[in-house]
Amino acid sequence: MTQSVLDDTVVIRMQQLTRRFGDFTAVDHLTLDVRRGQIFGLLGSNGAGKSTLIKMLTTLLPPSEGEAFVAGVSILANPAEVRRRIGYVPQMLSADGMLTGRENLLFSARLYAVPAHERKQRIVDALHFMALDESADKLVKNYSGGMIRRLELAQAMLHHPSVLFLDEPTIGLDPLARRAVWDRLRSMRRDFNMTVLLTTHDMEEVENLCDELAILHSGRLAVTGIPSELCKAISPTATLDDVFAHYCGGVIERSGGFADTRNERNTALRMG
16 A cells, blocks of 8 residues: 555554564554654653654564554555655664765665666755765764764655654754754754654753654553643643653653663764
8 A cells, every 4th residue: 555545634643553572562552643744752761662663653663453654654554665755863873984974875865766867966955954065075983973963864864755753863962963953853844844753852852843742651652742732731830841740650761771771872972
């Protein structure tokens, strides 16, 4: 199935989406819509199911139950077509440090089957859009953390995806680099009508970027809504930390198990 099954306002639809690992349920019958053109945040402590959900939506992991449609295509019936319509930037390094920025983009253009006659101009446009023109022919191993993240965004947008998935897009970045990435994400949404779904632990990131958010707790949807309205529903002075505590029974924790901690530290190190 490659034809759209969604109306014009919805670009991602999850229906009872579930993933089990043996007796453990990582994502538990999650039903949720993401509207076209939104920057949508997935918030939750480590182990809440965010990464598992992203892996299902990007077809890296099949669901145990349920269904989802991404950019109008079933993740079950036609995962290859879903992959053609999305971009994905994982938390861990996806750019090759031994290549230049331009070479990384050329590799991505071939991987995404960008037509040969369009590759050069798309790469030039992507470098300019991400403010990497002057660094295009430098080795990526010499880039700053913020430059690496902007390059990874450029790689993910070369084929003009309908939906961009980001896993912890600014982890390990300094405040100036974080804001530069936020600015580029807003511009991508505005200029390309791109829908962005991101996972984050960062309440400031949610406040600055997200039109809507969903909080996951123990694999289930705890609440979804517009950040400011969720705060007002708690109290006139409530913050997103208060919202999280209200629905999940505590403050958000950045640290998880050994693998989570190792991955987060490795990401922070390579971002400089």
